[in-house]
Amino acid sequence: MRLHVLDGLRFVAAFAVVLFHFTARDHSRWAEGLPVEVFPVLSELTRYGYVGVHLFFVISGFVILMSAWGRSIPDFIGSRAGRLFPVFWTAVLMTAALRLWWPTFTPRSASDVVVNLTMLSEPLGVPAVDGVYWTLWVELQFYVLVGLLLAAGITERRLVVGSTLASTGFTVAYLVDPSLGATFTIVGWMPLFAAGMMLFLLHRFGLSRARVGALALNVMLAAWLAGAHQTGSVDAIVSGGGVNAWAMAGLVVVAIGLVGLAVLVRPVQRVNWGFLGTLGALTYPLYLLHEYFGWAVIEVLDVRAGRWVALAGALLVSVVISVIVLHLVDRRWGRPLRRTVTGHLEAPPWLPSRAPREMAGDVVAGVRF
Numbered sequence: 001m002r003l004h005v006l007d008g009l010r011f012v013a014a015f016a017v018v019l020f021h022f023t024a025r026d027h028s029r030w031a032e033g034l035p036v037e038v039f040p041v042l043s044e045l046t047r048y049g050y051v052g053v054h055l056f057f058v059i060s061g062f063v064i065l066m067s068a069w070g071r072s073i074p075d076f077i078g079s080r081a082g083r084l085f086p087v088f089w090t091a092v093l094m095t096a097a098l099r100l101w102w103p104t105f106t107p108r109s110a111s112d113v114v115v116n117l118t119m120l121s122e123p124l125g126v127p128a129v130d131g132v133y134w135t136l137w138v139e140l141q142f143y144v145l146v147g148l149l150l151a152a153g154i155t156e157r158r159l160v161v162g163s164t165l166a167s168t169g170f171t172v173a174y175l176v177d178p179s180l181g182a183t184f185t186i187v188g189w190m191p192l193f194a195a196g197m198m199l200f201l202l203h204r205f206g207l208s209r210a211r212v213g214a215l216a217l218n219v220m221l222a223a224w225l226a227g228a229h230q231t232g233s234v235d236a237i238v239s240g241g242g243v244n245a246w247a248m249a250g251l252v253v254v255a256i257g258l259v260g261l262a263v264l265v266r267p268v269q270r271v272n273w274g275f276l277g278t279l280g281a282l283t284y285p286l287y288l289l290h291e292y293f294g295w296a297v298i299e300v301l302d303v304r305a306g307r308w309v310a311l312a313g314a315l316l317v318s319v320v321i322s323v324i325v326l327h328l329v330d331r332r333w334g335r336p337l338r339r340t341v342t343g344h345l346e347a348p349p350w351l352p353s354r355a356p357r358e359m360a361g362d363v364v365a366g367v368r369f
Contacts (some may be wrong), residue, residue, distance in 0.1 A: 005262040005271050007280025008061060013055040014283040017132075018290045020049030022298070022314055025237050029295040030310075031303045036240040037362035038307050047243055048251055050234045053135060054226060055255040057189055057284075060139060061196020062203075062263060064146055065159070069204075073150050074345035080143055082338025084119070085285075088136070090329045092116050094321075095130050098292050104293065104299060123183060130291055134185070140194050141186040156201060156212075161192040164214045171221050174229075188229065191221035195256050203263045219256050223249040285325040290318035 021027075023039045026046040036043040068076045096113045099105040108116070108129050115126040122128065122137040149162065170187040181188050198215035205211070205364055227249030235242030260269055294314035301310035 001269065001271060002277065003263055004273050004276040004280075005268050006062070006259070008273075008276040009035065009258055009262055010059055011276075011279035013052040013059065014271055014287045016046075016049035016052030016055070017287065018049075018294070018315065018318060019046040019050065021132075021291055022046075022294055022311060024049065026239055027295065029298045029302075030307065032307070034239050037237065038159040039311075040240075042239070043238075047234060047238050048247065050230075050243070050247065051226075051251040051255055051363075054192055054222070054257070056135070056258050057192035058196040058259045060142065061193035062200045062259060063196075064193075065197045065200045068146050068150055069154065069200075071150070072346070073147060074342045076147065076150060077345055078340075078342030079340045081341045082334040083156075084136075086329050086333040086337055087159050087285050087325060088119060088288060089117055091285065092129050094289065094325075095196065095292050098296065099129070099320070102292075102296055105296075122185070130288070132287060132291055135287075137183045138189055141184065142190075145186075155204060159197060159201060160210050160214050164217060167191040167194040167218050167221055176224075182298065188225055191218040191225065192252075192256075194218040195222060196259065199256075199260055199263055202260075219253060222256065223252045226252040252281045281326055281330070282319070282322045285322040285330065286318060289321050289325065290314075293321055296316050355369075 011179065023035050024043040026036075027035050028034075030038045033037045036047075039046070064080075067079055071079070092113060096108055096116075100107040101344055109126060112121070112126050114128060115121050115124055116129045116133070118124075119133075119140060122134060128134070139335055145166065149158065152158065167190040170190040174187040184194075195215055195218040198218060201211050202215065227245040231243050231245045231248050234248075297314040297317045298310045301313045305313075
């Protein structure tokens with residue numbers, strides 16, 4: 001059963017980030033000054049759009065575990081490659097071309113663009129074609145953890161214990177040595193992924209003390225990290241006072257609660273509005289492509305038609321470009337790449353070639369906990 005409301009929340013997360021980038025995050029594209037000066041009232045709200053990242057990571061914890069459940073390692077890797085890379089490669093090349101052509105943007109070198117295509121520019125210390133790519137490195141680290149779980153044999157107990165230990169251990173390690181977060185960026189975000197994973201187990205298996213307890217712990221860790229530490233990330237890029245720590249922590253709890261509502265409450269699960277699925281599919285290209293193309297539109301329209309028309313134009317162009325990429329790239333090349341990657345990985349004897357057989361209770365993928 002497709003969870004259409006979850007698709008809608010994915011779009012909400014991306015759109016919140018888009019508004020944050022256009023109307024709150026410091027940049028010089030508005031003729032009248034910084035965004036908080038151009039939108040003094042709106043920016044008081046949209047600066048909290050940064051929580052869209054938190055919401056997306058919770059959704060990712062749910063969706064990635066759901067996509068891995070009952071699959072072989074080759075199929076999981078193939079599904080992620082087909083989902084991520086065609087749109088990402090297109091976004092990198094389109095943004096790099098725009099930065100080369102647009103007079104007020106700083107171009108990236110050809111070698112930087114090539115490294116960016118690997119999705120590993122951050123750990124390799126290469127400047128990103130677009131700063132929004134930082135979340136992809138966080139996601140890739142989470143995929144590695146899920147892949148290790150698949151290799152060990154996914155069971156419900158292992159997920160509860162393993163994800164809780166990982167989120168707690170990563171949080172403690174981050175506090176002891178914050179420099180770890182510079183390379184292993186997942187350490188500050190793991191409770192969000194773990195919360196999404198616990199919501200998946202609750203969705204699939206129902207209530208239990210262990211699942212609810214693990215979820216509660218991860219909610220507290222995620223809220224605490226947001227309020228005590230991640231507010232600094234927003235304060236560093238937003239002028240005019242930044243954000244309130246308590247508000248950030250509360251919004252993170254609300255974000256996790258919204259995902260819980262979408263996946264655990266039956267009337268909400270049954271919502272079958274097809275347009276929500278389309279919005280969910282637009283999320284990835286919108287996130288990757290909005291920033292520089294939106295800034296270009298702002299520079300053109302702001303001095304000619306005013307700030308509100310420029311903002312509306314930037315949002316419209318971002319969505320239109322995302323629709324085009326979705327139909328011409330994602331839906332044409334995603335599945336073929338998935339099949340190709342899966343087929344090549346299934347051949348080597350050191351990887352399981354058959355999807356693990358799901359069993360009841362705590363026995364999954366043919367392995368007992």
